[in-house]
Amino acid sequence: xxxxxxxxxxxxxxxxxxxxxxxxxxxxxxxxxxxxxxxxxxxxxxxxxxxxxxxxxxxxxxxxxxxxxxxxxxxxxxxxxxxxxxxxxxxxxxxxxxxxxxxx
Amino acid sequence: xxxxxxxxxxxxxxxxxxxxxxxxxxxxxxxxxxxxxxxxxxxxxxxxxxxxxxxxxxxxxxxxxxxxxxxxxxxxxxxxxxxxxxxxxxxxxxxxxxxxxxxxxxxxxxxxxxxxxxxxxxxxxxxxxxxxxxxxxxxxxxxxxxxxxxxxxxxxxxxxxxxxxxxxxxxxxxxxxxxxxxxxxxxxxxxxxxxxxxxxxxxxxxxxxxxxxxxxxxxxxxxxxxxxxxxxxxxxxxxxxxxxxxxxxxxxxxxxxxxxxxxxxxxxxxxxxxxxxxxxxxxxxxxxxxxxxxxxxxxxxxxxxxxxxxxxxxxxxxxxxxxxxxxxxxxxxxxxxxxxxxxxxxxxxxxxxxxxxxxxxxxxxxxxxxxxxxxxxxxxxxxxxxxxxxxxxxxxxxxxxxxxxxxxxxxxxxxxxxxxxxxxxxxxxxxxxxxxxxxxxxxxxxxxxxxxxxxxxxxxxxxxxxxxxxxxxxxxxxxxxxxxxxxxx
Numbered sequence: 001x002x003x004x005x006x007x008x009x010x011x012x013x014x015x016x017x018x019x020x021x022x023x024x025x026x027x028x029x030x031x032x033x034x035x036x037x038x039x040x041x042x043x044x045x046x047x048x049x050x051x052x053x054x055x056x057x058x059x060x061x062x063x064x065x066x067x068x069x070x071x072x073x074x075x076x077x078x079x080x081x082x083x084x085x086x087x088x089x090x091x092x093x094x095x096x097x098x099x100x101x102x103x104x
Numbered sequence: 105x106x107x108x109x110x111x112x113x114x115x116x117x118x119x120x121x122x123x124x125x126x127x128x129x130x131x132x133x134x135x136x137x138x139x140x141x142x143x144x145x146x147x148x149x150x151x152x153x154x155x156x157x158x159x160x161x162x163x164x165x166x167x168x169x170x171x172x173x174x175x176x177x178x179x180x181x182x183x184x185x186x187x188x189x190x191x192x193x194x195x196x197x198x199x200x201x202x203x204x205x206x207x208x209x210x211x212x213x214x215x216x217x218x219x220x221x222x223x224x225x226x227x228x229x230x231x232x233x234x235x236x237x238x239x240x241x242x243x244x245x246x247x248x249x250x251x252x253x254x255x256x257x258x259x260x261x262x263x264x265x266x267x268x269x270x271x272x273x274x275x276x277x278x279x280x281x282x283x284x285x286x287x288x289x290x291x292x293x294x295x296x297x298x299x300x301x302x303x304x305x306x307x308x309x310x311x312x313x314x315x316x317x318x319x320x321x322x323x324x325x326x327x328x329x330x331x332x333x334x335x336x337x338x339x340x341x342x343x344x345x346x347x348x349x350x351x352x353x354x355x356x357x358x359x360x361x362x363x364x365x366x367x368x369x370x371x372x373x374x375x376x377x378x379x380x381x382x383x384x385x386x387x388x389x390x391x392x393x394x395x396x397x398x399x400x401x402x403x404x405x406x407x408x409x410x411x412x413x414x415x416x417x418x419x420x421x422x423x424x425x426x427x428x429x430x431x432x433x434x435x436x437x438x439x440x441x442x443x444x445x446x447x448x449x450x451x452x453x454x455x456x457x458x459x460x461x462x463x464x465x466x467x468x469x470x471x472x473x474x475x476x477x478x479x480x481x482x483x484x485x486x487x488x489x490x491x492x493x494x495x496x497x498x499x500x501x502x503x504x505x506x507x508x509x510x511x512x513x514x515x516x517x518x519x520x521x522x523x524x525x526x527x528x529x530x531x532x533x534x535x536x537x538x539x540x541x542x543x544x545x546x547x548x549x550x551x552x553x554x555x556x557x558x559x560x561x562x563x564x565x566x567x568x569x570x571x572x573x574x575x576x577x578x579x580x581x582x583x584x585x586x587x588x589x590x591x592x593x
Contacts, residue, residue, distance in 0.1 A: 031460070046484060090445070
């Protein structure tokens, strides 16, 4: 079973990942081969086996709901690619014009 | 003796006796880095000025009889662990200029113990890889053979310790990223129990598997570093409050009568005959030391690799959603909309393996495939954990090879992801079950190091370290140094 170009492009769309045509072709091949390798798991009967999300049993960690010091705003914003006053600045959110290119 | 050949414990003693200063020691290591790192390429970022400043402070503390367990000891930190004010790239273009505004908890704890940071070490991008060839910057070379990989993803930390560029280093291990490079570089590397060491400030890859662990030249040094970094942390709710024993004292306890399980599934097709022979000899030596060997079965071992490569990429695809070009890191300058900015930033910022894995993880989690892939993998994970539970009812530790092969040549496996993934086949199971596991040098084939893996019960690092210490003390492997730089020195 080989992944189609549309499947690969849809996955990339889900994770907001731009890909070149060449990358799409490579990923079609590579993901298909890796997924083929995973087929061996189907030989195991796991019908009655519960899933494990984590191996060490964890308990909820509670703390008092009290005001504590936070990181200074300047330090938080120091790595920002773009800012305005005390905010992260982003490009237009609602204009999805060019996004249509990636809709599949 | 060269100062860069000292172990941590030897250096601690000399510093306390005041027959060596931290400025001398740190200076010697920085000089060693200058003379060999053009060949080894272990470091992404050097912290020379800061290190010498810290060394002066360490000497002052030592002069006034103060100081902690590691005062004045130069260590290196894998570049997925945050040091406040020092660039942390994760081996990725997307974080090329990222400066963390806080210290990871392990960094705080090493600071409190008096350690000195000499630099940040190379890694496969976001710790995804087994050779450092997935670093966006360069490939690190194995100090024992510069044409071969140091292993990965913590290949920079492993080779830095092997090459005498740091006395100890920290790495992270999600599927073997400490133990596999430790084996390839002929040093000791430990992945602690999941929850033993705080992950606050470790850049997340696969959160149900990631653990931070030390690299050193000896088991005693690993025990010492583990001592310093272990314990519960309010900033990491997955860290567990199990008391931290005195590991350095624990390793000296008697090993006679300890029961060692030898899993037959670790001696199968895929393991090089030379590696099998070397590891079997090491296991024979455990018997000579008074331990009791028993062949055991971990029947689901062969499913570990596909299970891991579903669970880890699934978790990664979620964790790496944060790299969106808004709060930090690369941001595509030419995008006109937010949407386009996300697409272009991630296209340019991530390398091929990271793209492959987040695509794979997204597939495994996506509607229609979730049950067949992700849920199935989580169920198989349960079976793998049950395998270990059954063996640990009878055994104190498990001994096995750390890797199926000797270090492979640079470039040999880059074109074939599955071949690359196979180099982690013996290390992944311990991550799946959350167990502590280490690699200790157990011999050489044609000058290339081999590692013996010792896996312990959850939160019983002590016994695994004790077995490794007894073995190490009965051999000379840990005293060998790579031929590197002999001419230049």
